[in-house]
Amino acid sequence: MFKNVAIIGATGAVGQIVRHLLEERDFPAEKFRFIASARSAGTTLTFKGEEYTVEELTKDCFAGSDLVIASTPDDVAAEYLPAALEAGCKVIDESGYWRMKEDVALVIPEVNPQAALDATGIIASPNCSTTQMVVALKPLHDASKIKRVIVSTYQATSGAGLQGTADLFDGSKAFLEGNKFEYKAFTHPIAFNCIPQIGGEKADGYTSEELKMLYETRKILGDESILVNPTAVRVPVANCHSESITVETEKPISPEEARKLFEAFPGIKVVDDIKNSEYPLPSTCDGSDLVYIGRIRKDISHPNGLSFWCVSDNLRKGAATNAVQIAELLAKNL
Template sequence: MRVAVLGATGLVGSEMIKVLEERAFPVDELVPLASERSAGKEVFFKGKPYEVRAVEEGAFEGVDLALFSAGSGPSRKWAPVAVSKGAVVVDNSSAWRMEEDIPLVVPEVNPHALEGHKGIIANPNCATIQAVVALKPLHDFFGLEKVQVVTFQSVSGTGLEALDELKEGSLAVLEGSSPKNFLYPKPIAFNVLPHIGKIDERGISEEEYKMMNESKKIMELPELVVSCTAVRVPVFRGHSEAIVATFKEEPSLQDAFKALSEAPGVSLMDDPGCSYSVPSEAAGTDPVFVGRVRKEPLCERSLSLWVVADNIRKGAALNAVQIAEELIRKGLI
């Protein structure tokens, strides 16, 4: 299979190439693409160097699968071109996610949504992916009614340049000077910013809307009540979430542990009520770690959970490759 990766020099794109290799995805030829800035650079796949090309129409000639992670603008421009050349596009940006006829897929949750796709499949927002992987098995047991999430999102969610902003800001603070902020509204080093994406006139941020809207679409629960406070924290890699989920039926802890322990993609911590994972443990791994599962003292129909995953892997690159694997399994590519 001829596989193009648009955004091959970025955090997500380079992880995609790694995941394709690790999972022995059937790649006969890799086509790494980026902007003019990176044309001529090399990326490595299975120990072999591949030259990065600047994206242009001809780049999608003969491509079967195109994994996109170059942001919304390039996705809007190039996904229809790739599809017109016969490729199936799995897109990591937010460009297509809420379009009615575009599947928004987490393979553990709604693989059936891939049936009848029209060439573009959207990969959900990173924070939303880990939330729905944890919530779906509980929904199947008890019927989900309401979800309240507070996220603790690492800077890698903003891309490569954000890693430098945290590193340089942290060094500045430790040396006694003021950290600079270029990408974030306030300095991120040793700080916590309840502000991811633009905040609108209702006081809700873009990232919060993503959690609210995408989770309903993926879980096919249009009536679900979702509220979110999305927070950026000075962590390099791995998103964490404190979730309170309220169900139609009163959940027993025993059934909740059973549902989560059998759920695909979930790693339930050993002592689910007390133990938990942290971003430094989740970084570089595949599962969605669920811990601190407990009954909410103030509402017998609610459970609280602590959910951690690698935003670059399950939140982006791994989920995209899993979608491609599912397309092959279903004969849809």
């Protein structure tokens, strides 16, 4: 069992869920600490019925801890997490900064648990839209190698943190009341709108969020040959990312076979009954730790193609749940 667990970014959208999950799943540890920026230091929060004072993140704050679960912006993770490693902590990071570094394990426990157990450096949790997609791809890839993926995302505002959620609610209210509103997390109004840009511009006209879905998928599946063509879109949904995914496999996988593969895979729930209008929705997947799949059908444009719809709670399996599952895996193998 870990003795002293430090939750960094404990006040944020992801950090709050990490706290709930550690309570909900009764994560075993002797002591917990909650750390954030100077803005929150000194405020109090309740965990397992006890009141805790939020501490300020400094490079010295890791002494005495043996596990760190960090959910901060990239620049903060870049600056502070090496100090946590030096202090001897196991470090699980939710940010995008460390994921693609060579000596960093990028882990989804249902997909590549051994990478976490072998890790000597930081263990990174993937990008939220990547995680749910790779959970869905893994059973298909094991049955017949995936050659190509075309994915369009419909990403919730909570993916942009607490400010993203505030922007959706306050911006929608202002819109309905006919008032002007200044968005902080988004470059365009998100109320009653869709924004086909998440992250900054990168190579070939793709965004950083889109390229994460390519490079992180290859790293987690350990297959540099997989082709991924992503389009990431922010939509006015509070929580849960949705994805329309089409895969081309080496040998064809029928919808019936795919359904069986999905149903047998841990962490996936199939909801797929179009006759009765049943399929995963952000509103029904909110608060769940699972990856939901529906609308499973043959790609009528390609003999080896399969299309489906995938929804998951980005704050849970896309972030906090995945990190806590990694922590549980490490704890079991101490």
